[in-house]
Amino acid sequence: MSLTDLSYWVRKSIPFVILFFLVFLIFFYSIKLLFILMTPAPVTTIYTNPIFGKINPPELSQATSSAGFNFTLDTVEGVPVTATSAANVYFIPDTPVRFGYQDKISLIAKNFGIDTSTVQYTLSGREAIFQDGGSTLKIDIGNFNFKYDGDIAVSSLQVGSVTKSETDIVNDATNFLKSVGRYPQELATGTTNVIYLTYDLSQGNFVNVERAGQASAVEVDFYRPSVNGIDIVTPKFFNSQNYVVMSYSSDTPTVIKAQINFFEKDDSQFGVYPVISGDAAWAELKSGKGLLVAGRAGVKNISIKKMGLYYLDPDTYQPYLEPVYVFIGDNDFVAYVPAVNGNYLVK
Numbered sequence: 001m002s003l004t005d006l007s008y009w010v011r012k013s014i015p016f017v018i019l020f021f022l023v024f025l026i027f028f029y030s031i032k033l034l035f036i037l038m039t040p041a042p043v044t045t046i047y048t049n050p051i052f053g054k055i056n057p058p059e060l061s062q063a064t065s066s067a068g069f070n071f072t073l074d075t076v077e078g079v080p081v082t083a084t085s086a087a088n089v090y091f092i093p094d095t096p097v098r099f100g101y102q103d104k105i106s107l108i109a110k111n112f113g114i115d116t117s118t119v120q121y122t123l124s125g126r127e128a129i130f131q132d133g134g135s136t137l138k139i140d141i142g143n144f145n146f147k148y149d150g151d152i153a154v155s156s157l158q159v160g161s162v163t164k165s166e167t168d169i170v171n172d173a174t175n176f177l178k179s180v181g182r183y184p185q186e187l188a189t190g191t192t193n194v195i196y197l198t199y200d201l202s203q204g205n206f207v208n209v210e211r212a213g214q215a216s217a218v219e220v221d222f223y224r225p226s227v228n229g230i231d232i233v234t235p236k237f238f239n240s241q242n243y244v245v246m247s248y249s250s251d252t253p254t255v256i257k258a259q260i261n262f263f264e265k266d267d268s269q270f271g272v273y274p275v276i277s278g279d280a281a282w283a284e285l286k287s288g289k290g291l292l293v294a295g296r297a298g299v300k301n302i303s304i305k306k307m308g309l310y311y312l313d314p315d316t317y318q319p320y321l322e323p324v325y326v327f328i329g330d331n332d333f334v335a336y337v338p339a340v341n342g343n344y345l346v347k
Contacts, residue, residue, distance in 0.1 A: 067288025
């Protein structure tokens with residue numbers, strides 16, 4: 001066969017070779033697709049270890065039901081978001097009353113300017129109460145959580161007196177908690193938020209203002225750090241139950257109000273509990289089983305702008321630190337839905 005003949009037959013056979021190759025590919029991938037369709041879908045196993053058995057859902061004494069509201073979902077995702085299929089639930093041990101608590105509460109009271117040689121405390125359950133003129137200090141004699149409401153001299157509050165940087169303001173609040181002896185390690189490694197305040201005579205209370213120049217006082221809120229990458233929320237959402245309120249009418253800050261309601265979790269004792277899906281949480285909210293913690297009176301049509309999974313830091317003693325779904329809407333609306341699967345919650 002000459003080269004001319006060979007070239008002719010090669011050119012003649014190319015379409016048949018291509019056709020054969022295409023038929024082979026079709027046949028090969030058809031067989032492969034058939035095997036895929038015949039293979040059962042893998043079963044996703046969710047690791048859980050609910051060592052505490054059934055647990056109580058989070059308690060929010062001031063929350064109301066989400067019943068009676070009309071909700072629409074207007075998030076970036078456009079659908080309910082599922083963050084994880086399971087999450088840790090941490091044990092929070094109760095702190096018993098120990099011998100010698102009198103010295104500790106006296107130290108706390110002295111740092112609030114209370115003369116404990118003349119002002120004696122009274123006990124109500126496990127709460128020691130110091131009443132010094134118009135000021136009240138309440139201290140838990142087990143865990144030494146406290147709440148202080150000072151006798152506010154309204155005339156001494158000066159708008160524009162808060163001139164320090166936020167860093168210095170946070171340092172002042174931190175140093176005060178250290179002097180009191182109730183500055184939990186988790187709060188030390190967590191985040192802070194500075195809120196500027198002015199006193200509203202018509203309301204008889206402080207209200208938020210946007211800038212330091214409008215303020216006569218300042219609040220520093222302290223938060224736990226995130227847990228396993230999941231952020232923290234508080235029962236009031238916009239504020240923390242751990243705070244210090246100060247005025248700067250003099251060279252040194254004056255503590256007007258302060259509170260620490262913090263319950264240390266035991267990082268070595270935790271269970272892994274299944275978490276409901278975002279769709280299930282959304283259904284719970286719409287069915288009235290959400291816990292409303294913030295909103296405007298009379299506004300019933302709520303557009304949800306954001307949802308996600310968070311840990312709820314309790315402001316009263318509860319045995320567990322557990323996750324909740326948070327729904328944030330317009331008109332300052334915030335609601336929580338317990339995230340642990342209902343089969344593991346005490347009804």
